[in-house]
Amino acid sequence: MPVIGMRAANQFIRSLGVTLLLAGCSGPWNDPNEPEKPGETVYYGSYSSRLQHLDPARSYSAEEALFIDQIYESPLRYHFLKRPYVLEPALADSMPSVRYLDKELQSVSAQSPDLAFSLYTITLKPDVFYQPHPAFAQKSDGVPLYLFETKEASQHFKTLSDFPVSGKRLLKAEDFIYGIKRLADPANKSPLLGFLSNYIDGMSEFSQTVKDVPRDQWLDLRKFSLGGINVVDERTFTIRIKGKYPQFLYWLAMHFFAPIPWEADRFYHNPGFQKRNLTLDWHPVGTGAFMMTQNDPNKGITLERNPNYWFDPYPSEGAELDREQGLLEDAGKPMPFIDRATFRLEKESLPQWSKFMQGWYDRSGDDTHNISSDNFDRAFVVSGSGIDLSPDMKQRGINISTEIKPSIYYYGFNMLDPVVGGYSEKKQKLRQAITIAWNMEEFLEIFTNGRGQAAMGPIPPGIPGYKEGKAGINPYIYNWVNGQPERKSIDEAKRLLAEAGYPNGRDAETGKPLVLYLDTTGGSSGPVADWRRRQLENIGVQLEYRTSDYVRFKEKIRDGNTQLFGWGWLADYPDPENFLFLLDSAQTSGNCKCDGNNSTNYENPEFDKLFRQIKVMPDSPQRIALLDKAIDLVRRDNPWIWGYHTKEYYLNNSWVYNTKRHGIAQDTLKYLRIDTKQRRQLQREWNKPVIWPLITIAVICLLIVLPAVIAYRRRQNMRVSSVQERED
Structure with missing residues (x-):
């Protein structure tokens, strides 16, 4: 073995020894996280x-x-x-006060027929500051430090870390006004613009005004007034909404109503910033x-x-x-x-x-x-x-964290459909029979590992109007047995189906089998699709699929060209109004001339009347009583196959x-x-570290290398001895 080979062997043995030594005293080798600072x-x-x-x-x-x-x-x-x-103040110093006004903006009572507006007054906490940010950095004269006239002047700033100076700024009432104006500016494409324009007085007019204003870079929204929002003082502002809408308080807890300082909006509109992703859409300021x-x-x-x-x-x-x-x-x-x-x-x-x-x-x-x-x-x-x-x-x-989401997934009956729609007793029984047969408990067990709760109506747990136990069951679909709800039997479903005019799943007049059509974007094959078919086969009804892409699917729902379809809703805020409005006749596509949220086209004047009352009432026993009546109506009419509320599991x-x-x-x-x-x-x-493979390799390498080392040293010794003998 040449000398260089011996050096390599020795180096290998030393390196292996160091590696094994470090394996016993260092941290995990596979840590993907960056080192933490001391005390962090x-x-x-x-x-x-x-x-x-x-x-x-x-x-x-x-x-x-x-x-x-x-x-x-x-x-x-x-x-x-x-x-x-439960809502509580965040940036507000206390819960907003509300005052009711007539068309002349004079105060009226909450029950007055002249009530035209609700005026919310919000006072902010004192001494709240924004995070440090270069948008708040100023020159000695108070002018923002980082304002550029051209792209070339700002080209050296690629990220926020390139700005050496940051400033801080006190939160002001005007920042909420500016944020609401940004919601109203069509250039920002807020998904809430249409909805909020129905409530905030003057928002539609503001949107139209700024839409037509020519703009190059930044449009200073402070120059344009929005009639329904006003600053009272540095810590107080008001929002005037049309009519009476108690649920507006929930919207004030959403990030849509977060304050936006005009300095940040101006900063991110510097020339060239947008192409470098220096935008409010990429780097928030709060x-x-x-x-x-x-x-x-x-x-x-x-x-x-x-x-x-x-x-x-x-x-x-x-x-x-x-x-x-x-x-x-x-x-x-x-x-x-x-x-x-x-x-x-x-x-x-x-x-x-x-x-x-x-x-x-x-x-x-x-x-x-x-x-x-x-x-x-x-x-x-x-x-x-x-x-x-x-x-x-x-x-x-x-350990586990669980949460039943304020949501519902359901299958909707198109109430305009000549087969499954309508409000006669026979139509009600047909839908009830199908809903009984559609065993959601079985679905949850098979397809979601039990991560859900079968729905008893439109209101999920945690929302006012939902009731636990026997008081909360859907009596048209369930019985209360041994202290728990039990889905009615298939025999009961068949009885209802016969009374609806379809004995054994066939039309009593024509003898033709009852065939239902489910519109879906998910295809017509697979375990879930087969499961759905089996549910209706249990009562002699056939199920066929009509598949389409999502755009076409939405068009069919909007135009009322469906029969059955799967749908769902996750609450924006925890109020029963946010679920009952899905059944409000004003939300049908035909009535609102839009993509209404009442995709089943359910119209019941008695329910609508109750909903109008519930919508404007604060939480109270009287409101719960009306909720009970409204929920019983939709359970009886059964416009949905009551699906399930999702239950989520997280591990900590x-x-x-x-x-x-x-x-x-x-x-x-x-x-x-x-x-x-x-x-x-x-x-x-x-x-x-699993080091036994290294040890095994080391032993094998030593077993291979050691004989060569011994032989090498023997030859070296023999050469030395031979040289010494010649010299002697």
Whole structure:
């Protein structure tokens, strides 16, 4: 063996020894996260879809709200712990006051027939500041520091980190006015423009005015008045809406009503900024607990603690405080509890799950996608008593957060259809028979791992009007048996079908089989499609599919050219009005001359009358009584096959606290607390380097190399001896 070979062998042996030595004393080799700063508390999470909009005026996506709602705040928010959901002040110093006005803007009572407007007055908390941002940097004369006349003058600024100076700015009432004007500006393409124009006085006129104004770069919206919104003083503003609409308070808790400082809007309209993604749609500016410091669409997003965040203590009331909801030691402490949150884009569920199980993610998911079906069987065991953690999850100390979403998925009957539509007793019984046969409990068990709750009507749990137990069952579809609801039998469904004129699934007059048509975008084959067919075959009814793309599907619903179709709704706010309006006749496409939300074309004058009353009433026993009547009507008429409310399951590693999920709000990151010491310890235990293959390779290499080394040294010794003998 040449000398260089010996050196290589020796180097290999030394390197191997060093590697084995480091394996015993270093941290995990597979840590995908960047090193933390000393004393820093970091949350590690993920999301599954690339974001499109981070401008609060433009975004209507739950995935985007995961980030927007940490950065922006609105006048109101939801209490983190209280259920049913309760509004509370956020940037507002107290709940808004409301005064009712006639057409001459004179005060009237809430019951006055002359009531034309509702005037909401909102007073802000004092001493609230925006996050540090270059938009607020100023010259000595108060002029913004970063204003450029040309693209060339701003070409050196590629990202926000290129701006060496940032400023801070006090929140003012005028910022809410500016934000609402941005909603009204057609250039911003807000998805709420049409809806809010029906309520905020003067919004339609403002939209038309600014639409026709020529603009090059920035249009200063402060120069244009919007009649229904006004500044009273630096901390107070008013919003005047048409008529009486108590649910408007819920809209004041959405990020659409977040304040927007004009300086930020002006800053992002500098020449050349848009092409470099220096926009409000890419880099938000808010007063929230966190600010965005990195936005890489192909990698992930980083949020850091807003150093200017106002004193916001963890709640000390509202629910029994436990591990999920919060520890008593956290009550009253200022939030947020973490310094930085790093979110990685994980488009596939498998790598996300693997990293969670290795401890690199703190929770199993952060956006609207809960545990995938592929991983559900690994995480849970399903028994007659319900869903529980698997032994492996319990051994790891992992715990569950659950939330029944304020949502409903259903199958709609087109009430204009000559077969399944109509309001006669026979038509009611036909729809009831089909609904009984459509066994949603079986569907949930087979296709969703039991992650849902069969619907008893249009109102989901957590929303006023929903009732638990025997009082809440749908008596047309269920019986109450042994303390729980039990779906009526197939024999009962067949009886109703016969009374509807279809004995054994055939028309009593013509003898022809009853064939129903389900319009869908999902195809006509596969396990779910076969399951649907079997449900109706149980009562002798045939089901066929009419498939189309989504655009055509929407056209058919709008034009009333469907018979059966699948649909769903997720609440914008936790009020029964947000579900009952799906059955309001004014929301049919024909009546509203639009893509109405009443896709079944249900029209019942008695229900409409009740809905009009419910819509403008505050929560009260009287309102609940009217809700009971309205719900009973739609249960009897049965315009929907009552589907299910989704139940989501999320897993939390044992070092994460205050993990309660909120079905409406997403501004929950600030409540989380992390035990970083426990996390590091368990990460080491779960990611110990597997070094036995290295040891095996080392032994094999030594067994191969050692004989050659021994032979080499023997030859060397023999040569030395031979030379010495010649010299002697």
